[in-house]
Amino acid sequence: MSTTEDTDRLTLESGLTVRPWAEGDDLALLEVWGDPENAMHHQDRALLRPSSNDPWSRCIVAEDQGVPVAAATILRSSLHPDRLSFYAEVAPDHRRRGVAAEMLAILEAEASNCSATGLKARCAKRSAAQCFLKDNGFTKIQTTRRVIVQPGALRLPDLERTGLDLQEIATGSVELSRLVADYYNAVHDWDRAEMTVGKAQQLLLGDATGATGAVALRDVSEGGDGAVLAFAVSYTPARTEDPADVLVGWNPELDAAEAEQHIRSLLALLAARHPVELEVDDSMAPLKTVTDELIASGDAEIDFEAFIYAR
Incomplete structure (x- = not known):
């Protein structure tokens, strides 16, 4: 890699020119990349944005004769302080030329003074990104999947006999915010989290998150x-035949058997009566046990599956 006359631009061994992310790059890259393949892909592309120091992030774009064809970013999460998140995407006709690896090296040099000591990245199963991560020293640490549970998949509990009650709970309540924070931290011991009551409100329960309501099993x-x-917290405005998007969790003080029950x-x-869609990580053992059984019986299906790699 050599420096060009413009100190903000670098020339890669592949012949592409790298520069900082600029306004309009998202639209220019969309013309080359095409539409995202799924919701996860859409979320990952949203990480590509101008570099910042608060929160810390760096984002670069690679051009071929002035046309953007690749982009990569590295950023620090406000929730997970130990690892920086990395994402890169390269146009299909420029892959297998070492572009992503060179961009990763540039970004890692930028991160040398950051307190985070590791990297992590998410990829779809059997994707080009998965091969890239393996080839560049990343190891799989987690599997995450979106699961759709069909109506009537599970036998309804006898609430009166079991002493349980399903009640609405305000998304702004301190009780729910504290429980969500404790749950999030408990199921992310594989990537240490610093979720607080305030962050739970900001990131998972506030109006800006799309949270439309919540229920508690008491x-x-x-x-x-x-x-x-x-x-359970719903992010779907109204019930339809489409699956409702929900966050499901449990009191982390329960043992595994109680949580599963x-x-x-x-x-x-x-x-x-209606299908629901939820995210399930391997670390959510009680929830994974239940959804795995439903998938095996045909009462649930995997919408998409992704791997999280770390280095």
Whole structure:
């Protein structure tokens, strides 16, 4: 790689020119890349944006004779302080020329003074990105999938007999915010999280997140409001025949068997008449056990599956 006359531009061994991300690059790259393949791909492309120091991020674009054909970014998450997130995409006719690896090297040099000590990246199963990550020293640390649970997939619980009650709970409540924060931290021990009540409101429960409502499965066997055993937050404005997008979790103070039992009851109630779609990581063992059973029986399906690699 050699420096050109413009100090903001670098020439790669592949012959492409690299510069910082600029306004209009998203539209120019869309013409070359085409539409995103799925929701995950759309989310990852949204990481490509101007570099910043707060929050810390760097983003670069590679051009072929002035035409943007590739982009890459590295950024620090406000939730996961130990690893920087990396994403790169290269136009199909410029792949297998080492472009992404050269862009990664440039970004890593920029990150030398950042306190994060590792890198992570997400990719689709059996994708070119997966091969790239393996070839560049990344190791798989997590699998995540979007699962659609069909209506009536689970037997409805007898709430009165079991001392349970399904109640609406305000998305702005401190009780739910604290529970969501504790749950998030508990299921991300593989990538240490610093979720707080305030961040839970900002990132998962506030109006800007699209959260439209929440329910809590409570233990009311001893009277009173009862402790929350499991919860669900909906991001779908109205019930339709399409799956409702929900965040499902449980009280992390429960043991695995109790959590699985209550997740099973909550999912049965949520999907009694309409399909629901939820994200399931390998680290969410009680939820994964239930959804794996439903997938095996044909009562649920995987919408898409992704791997998280780290170095």
